[in-house]
Amino acid sequence: MTQNKITRRSFLEKSLKVGTGLAIAPLVLPSTGLFPRSARAASTGADTVVFLSAENVTGNWDPTSHTTLAQLNVEAFVFNYLTRCPMTVEKPQELVYELATSQEIMDLYTIEYKLRDGVKFHDGKDFSAEDVKATFEYASDPQKAAGAWYPGPCEVEVVDRLTCRVHTRDYGYPAYHFWYQSSFLPIMSATDIKDPKKLAQRLNGTGPFKFVEQRKDDTVMAANENYFKGTPKIKNLHFIYVPDSTTRLISLQSGEADVIERLESEQVDVVDKDKNLKLNTAVSVENKYLWFRCSKPPFDDWRVRRAACHAIDRQQIWYLLGKSGHPSYAHISPVKFGYTKVPGYPEYDMDQCNKFLAEAGYPKGAGLPELEYITSVGFYPKTKEYGEVITAMLNAAGFNVKLSVLETAAWNQKLYDRPGGGPGHMIDCGWCTGSPEPDLVLRMHFHSSSKRITGVVDPEIDASLDRERNAETLELREKIIKTDTLPMIAKKAPSLSLFTSVFIHGINKKLDNYYIYPNGMMDLERATKTG
């Protein structure tokens, strides 16, 4: 009995042994499988790709339930689209057929799709026109969180198993709006759409990778062995949320990650000089904006917004951003349909600033309330830095601006407009959509039926957006966008386009044959990786 008695000495002795044991355990037990011998051993294998995301997903896998970029990126691996749009600078409007084999505008209100045969969903169900009908009708419901991405409700007629026609006559807009949307709307299973709970719980597409599980912040995917273009060589895919950019870079350098996004400009040089890594740089579909909360004072007056725009010297921001930013002269990116360099886009001009402030009843800023400018840190490059520059410029012009820098998730929660106006008075955000369709930005944000962030309600902007939306031909629409809509939005300035983002990904040199779209989505269906 005495042997079991704990004494001071035996306690201390055992504590010492336990501590020592814990410290040396990993060094002396390298072969248990729990202990990879080295960082090299812990590197991702030749059949595995680890993508580190700067943004979190939403927890609801229904593609129509969100407008979150990280989740769009995951969807791009799991779903197919009727078409894909590589959006290269040379051919920005080129479409590549994916689940569709053709699309044809039958008349102003009808567009027809012929579909690919022999495609299966990951749950084994055959793909057919019924799935396209279910997807189009479900996703285009304006009440959905992502509903504003689509031109409006539609009806889809199933002509036969592999042919369907999208009709928009009853809803009063041309069907050709789905021409580019076809590269953005992931095709879901009609069976899943009947059960929204199931749709929310997991991803089920026809794409190159199958959703396996959500393991905390790791979205685990595996190669789809029945993929209609052939089984991907990459067998395992991990999409992991890592908010800290330094941690993402170190993971890439140590071989524990293969792709990282949103490199800070000083990180670009580090990756560039590393012989094991490479950069992927592209002028993106994303413009970064300073969004005004237009539904409450003082930015409910467009003259105050214009005054703020003229107080900001964007050249300074472009200089600060270095390789991460591309000059912007319109509210859409240069790879979007209808882009033009808008004449008279608001530039730094203190005379104009003072003129608009005086006209709005705030001479040199007198009488303006304290304004909160919200920005994020950890997701977009240099937001805090240029946020401080913008704050200083606005304050120098007579505004009274306080900058709030928030972590990504907290900023995300404050982003959108709501009844009574969104939080703060200005917020920083980019808008990035995987299609050249300009209304994914313009109508989404500046039409009073959506006004996602700004809360703007302006009959003149609405009328212009309706004119371009209802144009009888694509050519006419392009003309209206260039000569009417974009100049109108620039004049009323519900937001100021600060710059077009240059998407810079750091990539393991062993990874090849991938494609990164200008909205950050990644195509790994033909990707290869050397061991």
Added chain:
Amino acid sequence: MGYVIYFLARRSAQGLIIVFFAVFFIFMVMRIVPGDPVRLMVGGAAPDQVLQKVAKELGLKDPLLVQFGRYLKGIVQGDFGNSFIRPKSGGSVGGEAWDDKRAHARAEVFDLIVERIPLTLLLAGMAMGWAILLGIPLGIMAALRQGGWVDKFANAFVSVSISVPNFWLGIILMLIVSIRLKILPSVGYKGLSYVILPSFAVSLELAPILLRTIRSSMIDVLQMNFVKVAKARGLSSWSIIMKHCFRNSLIPLLNVLGVQIGILLGGVIVVEFVFNYPGLGLLTIYAVLQRDFPLIQGIVILFAGVFVFINIIVDLLCSYVDRRLTF
């Protein structure tokens, strides 16, 4: 035995009061600082009427003291509430729609914490192991050779390691050990080898304190008469140092270790973030950054409880070791 029961009962009651005040404080502070928890729950784009409805349903329109009472009642019944942010999968989410069908399938705070505890205990345990390995031998040698080069080295080690922030050290270790030498992995957790670097980074905060404690304690013991007598009795130096001096000098370590567990938890939080190590520390940082109030409250209860429990155990052991001590 009677003393032990009386001691435990008294100190547990005191401990409960401390935990109560910690929870009360954090509960109130969370609700006073800017940031509306209902807005977090219903999502950024929800209309105000939805926000008001949810707030009323959750009782968040009641006076704070009523809400606190309800929260305490839940804790007594083992219900720590549900995370505002995290779904059952445990991942970080955000930016969802206000009418998200899964908004009610949020993870239970208790489950989130219990799931992470083993990883943090492993990290803290291994850090303690490193600290003992580094601090104690060096402390003994410094005490035996006061003023010698080992003592000077130990002093320098203490100064440097106490001054270096562990998050910076963590990044340097990653750069050298993982990226340059490719000896150990560093980001996340897929096995015990992922614990070595973060635990080493944490241990360097702890080791100098152990070193200083054992050094001064050994110096005191070495000057005692029984050491001189032991020499006269013909005991070997090794036997005198390890069996007699070392064991006697370990007593102050007990008190120091009790306090250091707290420092260890603080160090673990920062280092877990740097290494993206999915333990309680990372969970805490995300919870704070995402304003996940129920989760923060749950973690505060756990940490306060751990502090109180360790201090009770340390005091009990000290009074057991030295009967002259009463607490």
